[in-house]
Amino acid sequence: MEPVWLKKVICKACSAEFLTPRIRSSTLKVKSIDSDFKKNYDCPINPLLYTVTSCPFCNYSARNEEFDKQELDYHPEIIKLASAIKEAKKNIVFPQEKEITTKQAEQKHILAITFYKQYKPPNLNTISGLYMHLAWIFRDEKNIEKEQEYLEKTLEYYIQTYEKGNFIPESIGEPGIMYLIGEINRRLVNYSDAVQWFSKALKHNEIKSYPNIEHMIRDSWEKINEEKKKNEIK
Numbered sequence: 001m002e003p004v005w006l007k008k009v010i011c012k013a014c015s016a017e018f019l020t021p022r023i024r025s026s027t028l029k030v031k032s033i034d035s036d037f038k039k040n041y042d043c044p045i046n047p048l049l050y051t052v053t054s055c056p057f058c059n060y061s062a063r064n065e066e067f068d069k070q071e072l073d074y075h076p077e078i079i080k081l082a083s084a085i086k087e088a089k090k091n092i093v094f095p096q097e098k099e100i101t102t103k104q105a106e107q108k109h110i111l112a113i114t115f116y117k118q119y120k121p122p123n124l125n126t127i128s129g130l131y132m133h134l135a136w137i138f139r140d141e142k143n144i145e146k147e148q149e150y151l152e153k154t155l156e157y158y159i160q161t162y163e164k165g166n167f168i169p170e171s172i173g174e175p176g177i178m179y180l181i182g183e184i185n186r187r188l189v190n191y192s193d194a195v196q197w198f199s200k201a202l203k204h205n206e207i208k209s210y211p212n213i214e215h216m217i218r219d220s221w222e223k224i225n226e227e228k229k230k231n232e233i234k
């Protein structure tokens with residue numbers, strides 16, 4: 001079965017009807033998972049490019065599931081931004097086709113982030129996740145500069161997520177957010193910051209409820225030690 005199909009959706013912000021490409025999740029097989037939870041698929045196209053829906057008329061954008069389900073009746077701030085874009089004719093006219101370029105996927109993600117930042121209060125974890133997606137998209141493209149640029153944004157928003165303490169996803173808990181902050185720091189070669197976050201996470205009173213996270217922290221910390229040793233030998 002072809003992995004991409006065109007879904008007819010209605011924009012909750014401007015009521016326009018349009019077609020948007022979606023992935024059939026049944027066609028995806030996870031091949032491996034990176035240390036920052038990026039899933040790698042056995043798939044000729046990159047599913048990451050298809051995770052956000054953008055209205056081509058008002059550019060209201062959200063993660064697919066939320067685009068389909070999230071009602072905007074109580075969010076005048078979202079409607080206001082969408083109408084402003086539409087009225088000023090500043091909208092990016094995304095093609096209603098199955099193909100999507102990296103550039104378009106990047107634009108859709110940036111638009112979604114802009115809209116998610118409008119919510120009061122914004123879900124910082126969602127914003128972090130979208131920046132993380134962008135970093136992953138460019139990891140797949142082997143564009144290290146762009147990957148790092150977006151990892152830095154991800155880091156900034158995960159730190160805010162941790163500090164604000166709401167919107168912590170249950171599946172990974174606070175220790176998981178701390179691990180991610182440490183792990184992104186490691187990928188950005190900020191080793192001392194990474195180690196600080198790892199050690200803080202290992203002392204967290206909920207760490208024993210997340211054995212998988214504990215394991216990943218020890219793994220990642222070990223990688224830093226190995227890297228440091230290698231540099232000493234040189």
Ligand SMILES: [Zn+2]
Nearest residue numbers: 011014055058
């Ligand atoms: Zn719209």
